Amino acid sequence: MGKSYLGEFEQMLLLAILRGGDDAYALEIRRELQEHAGRRVSRGAFYTTLDRMQAKGYLRWTTRPISNARGGRPQRHFQVTEEGLEQLRRAHRALTSLWDGLDQYLAQS
Amino acid sequence: MGKSYLGEFEQMLLLAILRGGDDAYALEIRRELQEHAGRRVSRGAFYTTLDRMQAKGYLRWTTRPISNARGGRPQRHFQVTEEGLEQLRRAHRALTSLWDGLDQYLAQS
DNA sequence: ACTGTAAATTCGACAATGTCGACTCGTCGG
DNA sequence: CCGACGAGTCGACATTGTCGAATTTACAGT
Numbered sequence: 081m082g083k084s085y086l087g088e089f090e091q092m093l094l095l096a097i098l099r100g101g102d103d104a105y106a107l108e109i110r111r112e113l114q115e116h117a118g119r120r121v122s123r124g125a126f127y128t129t130l131d132r133m134q135a136k137g138y139l140r141w142t143t144r145p146i147s148n149a150r151g152g153r154p155q156r157h158f159q160v161t162e163e164g165l166e167q168l169r170r171a172h173r174a175l176t177s178l179w180d181g182l183d184q185y186l187a188q189s
Numbered sequence: 190m191g192k193s194y195l196g197e198f199e200q201m202l203l204l205a206i207l208r209g210g211d212d213a214y215a216l217e218i219r220r221e222l223q224e225h226a227g228r229r230v231s232r233g234a235f236y237t238t239l240d241r242m243q244a245k246g247y248l249r250w251t252t253r254p255i256s257n258a259r260g261g262r263p264q265r266h267f268q269v270t271e272e273g274l275e276q277l278r279r280a281h282r283a284l285t286s287l288w289d290g291l292d293q294y295l296a297q298s
Numbered sequence: 299a300c301t302g303t304a305a306a307t308t309c310g311a312c313a314a315t316g317t318c319g320a321c322t323c324g325t326c327g328g
Numbered sequence: 329c330c331g332a333c334g335a336g337t338c339g340a341c342a343t344t345g346t347c348g349a350a351t352t353t354a355c356a357g358t
Contacts, residue, residue: 085228087315087344088197088280095287098294106306116286118279119194125346127307132344145354152305153353165294171197172288172295177225178204179281185207185274186281196315196344215335234317236336241315255325261334262324 086171090138092117093129094168097139097158105155130158138164195280199247201226202238203277206248206267214264239267247273 086094096113097104106126114121133139141156160168179186195203205221206213215235222230242248250265269277288295 084316084343085197088194088200089345091197092283092287095284095291098291099287117194117283122345122347123307124309124348125344129345152303152355153307155306165296169295174201174226175204175284178201178208182204182207186278193314193345198316231316231318232336233319233338234315238316255334260324260326260332262336264335 086138086167089125089129090133091168091171093126093133094138094160094164097160098168100158102157104158106158109158133164137161138167195247195276198234198238199242200277200280202235202242203247203269203273206269207277209267211266213267215267218267242273246270247276 092113093109096109096116099112100108110121110126113126130139134141139158139160141158143154143156145154201222202218205218205225208221209217219230219235222235239248243250248267248269250267252263252265254263255261
């Protein structure tokens, strides 16, 4: 193991956390993700990946007592670690480098 | 099945084929890939993925008798299909959309 | 306390992707 | 026919991605 790559979903998940900023808690992130990726994200896929990346040290979280919301458990607030950020940059660099010069294929609708 | 998205490696592989243009044959693509992605690509990983994507209709190939090269089998020349291109665009769109506004994290070198 | 209700998360089973490397094949020049 | 060499196969396995019903935690009322 060690330097394996960031999977597609992992990448997006990390990015969604960054976008969430301080409000990056589960449901918010999930919503962000579905919106941008344009696809459904099941609970299982979501939490499983979160745990795996925590284990790899790409993200961490802190629980906060729920403010004044209705019911429910305390929220976990996620943060991308420096290492996670590093991986994200790496993936971005690779993809950017590969796309470079292929704009012609990017065509649109 | 159907609408699963492109994995990280699949994405890069398709991109590498596009970069190869008319010369997109195995070793050339593999080289392109290693260079841009900055990682090793074993034969197995390479061909397995190629086959899987052909099965999904994202790419196709034609064999050409070797020109005047030294030895070896005829070369397979790969092409990304319109459908493969579509997937590529889709992945690109999602990632771009997620990165949008996060340039601050892209830091330097 | 007990209950209803709402949010957050777990769990086990599985499918899809990614990874290896030694071995086999096909073709050519000698 | 033989050796060299690029191309490609194969089986075994690790990692990632997917599901959704069931469970847990916590609050507001009663």
